[in-house]
Amino acid sequence: MILSRVAPAALAGVVAAFVAGCAGPGADGTADLSAASSAAAPASTAASPSTQNTPGEAGPAAVPPPASPTPKADPRTETAVLSIPAIGLEDLRVVPYEGTTDDWPGTRIQNRGVAASPYGERGGVGPGEVGNYLVTAHRLSAGGPLRDLPALEKGESVFVAAGGSVYEYVITETRQTSFRSERSLAEQRAAVPGHPGERPTKAMITVSTCATPEDDAAGNFWRDDKGNPEHRIDKIGVLREVSRR
Incomplete structure (x- = not known):
């Protein structure tokens, strides 16, 4: 006492x-x-027993405040890696940006020899997310990483590695987009490719590149202010499997 x-x-x-x-x-x-x-x-x-400690006795341990939860990364903003074995494409970096397919920010990314992936109000989603994951890259310039994309056939696989996971999409169809048609652009960028306004229920991908050789062969030499021809070749896929790296 x-x-x-x-x-x-x-x-x-x-x-x-x-x-x-x-x-x-x-x-x-x-x-x-x-x-x-x-x-x-x-x-x-x-000398209350509940508050006093005998000599040499440790006091009650302080309880630390609960840790703040770590914010979850936005899949749309993560750099990814694209591989398409059927056309010999391996580890093409995919750089995300806020915008729309083939706008100026996206074109500048493609000019560095990598792929671009737009997101935002008029853009797409991230890898593996429900909706339309949009990926664009050059076919002829900046190393032409997607030079052989037109040869990609239905049933073949497209792999996207991001955030510790690998997403395998299987190609289901080929579409063509016209830069001179707002309707056509809306179909390309839609959450369900080809169906603007439709609610998505699946994770999908659109891999797109220019149709310059085909347009030139048809005598169509139109170009926009960024040098894009009128048409794009789009390969559409649906997510089949997700695995850990």
Whole structure:
């Protein structure tokens, strides 16, 4: 108990004060109640078993505040890697950006010899997400990473590695997009490719490149301000399997 630690002389003074019925006068003539009230604190509050520790006994461990949850990364903003074994394409970097297919930001990314993936209000989703994952790259310039995309056939696989997972899409159809038709562009960028306004229920992919040789062969030499020909060749796929890297 705390009182056991008080010097005997001091304890005797405290007891004498209580026998007299009040504390002695202070230096200014007023009663000094603080010492008496402190010394008279009941033992149950001065040395409560629930709050006092015996010498050498550790106190209760402090409980740390709960850790803040780590924000989940947005799949749309993660750089991915595209591989299409059927056309000999391996590990093509896919750089995400906020915008639409083949706009200026997307064209500048493609000019670096990599693929671009738009997302946002008029763009697509991320790898493996329900909706339309859009990937575009050059066919002739900047190394022509998608030079052989037109040869990709129905039933062949497209692999996208991102965020520790590999997403395998299987090609289901080939579409053509016209840069001179807003309707055609809307169909390419739709959440369900070819069906603007339709609610998606599957994870899909559109891999797109220019149809420059085909347009030129047909005598169509139209170009937009970025040098794109009128038509794009789009390979559409549906997610078949997800595996860990």
